[in-house]
Every structure is written in C-alpha cells, then in structure tokens.
Amino acid sequence: xxxxxxxxxxxxxxxxxxxxxxxxxxxxxxxxxxxxxxxxxxxxxxxxxxxxxxxxxxxxxxxxxxxxxxxxxxxxxxxxxxxxxxxxxxxxxxxxxxxxxxxxxxxxxxxxxxxxxxxxxxxxxxxxxxxxxxxxxxxxxxxxxxxxxxxxxxxxxxxxxxxxxxxxxxxxxxxxxxxx
Amino acid sequence: xxxxxxxxxxxxxxxxxxxxxxxxxxxxxxxxxxxxxxxxxxxxxxxxxxxxxxxxxxxxxxxxxxxxxxxxxxxxxxxxxxxxxxxxxxxxxxxxxxxxxxxxxxxxxxxxxxxxxxxxxxxxxxxxxxxxxxxxxxxxxxxxxxxxxxxxxxxxxxxxxxxxxxxxxxxxxxxxxxxx
Numbered sequence: 269x270x271x272x273x274x275x276x277x278x279x280x281x282x283x284x285x286x287x288x289x290x291x292x293x294x295x296x297x298x299x300x301x302x303x304x305x306x307x308x309x310x311x312x313x314x315x316x317x318x319x320x321x322x323x324x325x326x327x328x329x330x331x332x333x334x335x336x337x338x339x340x341x342x343x344x345x346x347x348x349x350x351x352x353x354x355x356x357x358x359x360x361x362x363x364x365x366x367x368x369x370x371x372x373x374x375x376x377x378x379x380x381x382x383x384x385x386x387x388x389x390x391x392x393x394x395x396x397x398x399x400x401x402x403x404x405x406x407x408x409x410x411x412x413x414x415x416x417x418x419x420x421x422x423x424x425x426x427x428x429x430x431x432x433x434x435x436x437x438x439x440x441x442x443x444x445x446x447x448x
Numbered sequence: 449x450x451x452x453x454x455x456x457x458x459x460x461x462x463x464x465x466x467x468x469x470x471x472x473x474x475x476x477x478x479x480x481x482x483x484x485x486x487x488x489x490x491x492x493x494x495x496x497x498x499x500x501x502x503x504x505x506x507x508x509x510x511x512x513x514x515x516x517x518x519x520x521x522x523x524x525x526x527x528x529x530x531x532x533x534x535x536x537x538x539x540x541x542x543x544x545x546x547x548x549x550x551x552x553x554x555x556x557x558x559x560x561x562x563x564x565x566x567x568x569x570x571x572x573x574x575x576x577x578x579x580x581x582x583x584x585x586x587x588x589x590x591x592x593x594x595x596x597x598x599x600x601x602x603x604x605x606x607x608x609x610x611x612x613x614x615x616x617x618x619x620x621x622x623x624x625x626x627x628x
Binding site: 286288290292299303392393395397414415418420422424431432433436438440442 | 466468470481571572573594595598618622
C-alpha cells in the first residue's frame with residue numbers, strides 16, 4: 269500500500285494506535301521493549317496551540333495542513349514502574365510548489381523537550397521521511413503504511429553531524445478499532 | 449546515505465555483520481530478541497551452486513550480478529538453548545533495461561525451507577525492497593544503509609493475499625570490523 273500523498277497520509281494517521289516498539293542501543297547491543305497507546309487527533313488551523321507554534325517560527329497559520337495533536341502513554345521493560353507519557357502539537361507546512369515536501373513544526377521533540385522544526389518528504393513508495401536537527405543530535409523518522417490499519421515507524425537518533433547513529437527503534441502501530 | 453545503485457548496494461553488503469533483531473508478533477503483541485552474526489560472501493558466477501540455482505529457474509548464469517552466500521548464526525531469547533543457524537545462496541538477476549529492478553533467486557527462503565524467487569527494486573531513496581511469494585505466505589523485506597557500516601532491515605511476513613501482516617521484524621546490522 270503506497271500512500272504518496274501527504275493529505276492521505278495525514279488523514280490516515282488520525283486515530284488511536286496500539287504500538288509495539290523495540291529500541292536498539294547500537295553501541296551496547298541492548299534491547300528495549302515498549303508497549304504504548306498513541307492518540308492522533310486532528311486540530312483546526314485556528315486553534316490557539318496551532319497559531320502559537322506557527323507564530324513561534326514565523327509561518328502563516330493559514331498555510332498549515334492537517335495540524336494534529338499526538339499523545340502517548342506506555343510502559344517500558346526497562347522501568348515497569350514508570351509510565352511514559354506525553355503529548356505535543358505538530359503542524360505540517362507544505363512547500364508551495366510541492367505539498368509532499370515541507371516543514372513540520374513541533375511543540376516538543378522526542379529526543380529533547382524543546383520545540384523543533386523538521387523537514388519532511390514522502391517518497392515515491394509512500395514512506396514519510398522526517399529529518400530534525402537539534403543542538404547536539406539529529407533525528408530521522410520513517411513512517412509507512414502496510415495497510416490502512418497498520419503502520420511502521422523506524423526512528424534513528426544520530427550525532428549532530430549526521431554520521432553516527434546512536435539508537436534505532438522500530439514501532440509496529442495497529443489501529444485500535446474499539447470504540448472505548 | 450542513499451545507495452540507489454544495485455552494484456554498490458550488493459558490494460557494500462559483503463562482509464561480516466553483527467545483527468540485533470526484534471520480532472513483533474502483531475496478533476499477540478509478543479516481542480522476540482535475536483542476536484546473530486551474519487556473513488555475506490561474494491560468489492563467482494561460475495560456481496556450481498550459482499549455476500545450479502540459475503538452471504533450476506531457467507536463467508543464464510551469465511546474467512547473474514554479484515551472487516553471494518549468506519550465512520547466519522544466532523540466539524533468540526525465546527529459546528536460549530537453541531542456536532539459530534543456516535545459510536543460503538542468493539543470485540540477483542537484474543532486468544536488462546534497468547538493473548535496479550530484477551529477480552532474486554534463492555536456494556532457500558527464510559519463511560519456508562524451499563527455493564524461492566523474489567522481485568527486487570531499489571527506490572530513489574536507496575531502499576532495497578524484496579517481495580517473495582510462497583504458497584501460503586508472502587515476505588516483504590526492506591534493507592537500507594544508514595552509513596557504509598550500518599544497515600537496517602525490516603521484514604514482514606504476510607498472508608498470501610498480501611493484505612494481512614502476521615509478523616514484522618527489525619534488524620540493526622553493524623559491520624564487524626575485527627579481522628577474526
């Protein structure tokens with residue numbers, strides 16, 4: 269299933285997902301296992317949170333495409349006592365000449381708890397690729413749909429020069445079809 | 449790092465790799481962790497094993513591109529007593545008009561212990577995609593290089609109609625630079 273259109277990709281992403289994530293620490297060959305629930309909720313372009321993050325980066329909120337809020341709650345086998353949870357607002361700003369490439373504004377990043385701006389593109393085989401540079405690290409995410417109800421995500425945390433990969437993780441995300 | 453040429457992709461694959469693999473059983477949310485060593489050794493087109501598999505499928509061994517033998521030896525956390533090991537010969541047969549697409553002949557598959565023929569292509573962003581159909585299942589593999597010494601592999605086992613995904617696995621493969 270090749271989703272090569274950013275509108276379809278973002279629309280299909282809306283919903284509740286049951287996620288199974290494996291983290292690989294490459295230097296130490298360690299594994300981490302995380303089970304979580306991810307909620308992706310569409311936001312309107314005129315919501316205060318969307319307007320605020322657009323203004324932070326100097327973009328017109330009117331150019332936002334399908335902004336959304338992502339929240340997650342999960343448990344890691346590294347620390348079963350602790351619940352991993354958080355949420356952030358994400359705002360895609362497509363390029364004017366090609367909406368399948370653009371910027372993704374983020375209230376907070378995964379790797380660091382600061383606002384971040386990433387560059388996205390969708391490849392011809394339907395992989396959404398997001399590159400985000402932080403002060404001391406860079407993140408690369410690849411997300412693709414196998415079916416409308418199953419998507420995969422590979423996330424890399426790299427050194428800031430982009431040459432070394434510190435950790436890699438793989439998520440299988442299954443749409444939760446229950447109405448709860 | 450985008451390897452979009454099949455020759456470069458196959459040449460870079462030669463060597464010994466230390467692999468960390470996470471398997472996700474999607475129906476039961478089970479995780480499996482496997483650590484293994486993978487050796488990929490180039491073969492000559494006139495080696496008996498290469499000629500034999502070409503003849504099995506009716507191809508001219510002269511059209512083979514960088515045939516290789518892959519062998520692996522590892523341990524799973526599901527059964528630490530048992531060593532996972534095996535090896536097989538793989539023979540890429542590129543299309544005449546576009547070598548970045550073609551067939552991959554395989555002495556034995558991963559999913560089933562029978563010979564198999566798959567269809568490969570390399571995408572513009574350097575992902576090698578291999579689709580193999582078996583009698584009762586289909587396999588999809590995606591392999592890409594992050595650096596010359598680090599590659600990732602996502603393998604899916606699907607139902608034979610291609611619509612359902614039974615298991616997904618993710619491997620981080622680091623080139624072993626020791627001379628042992």
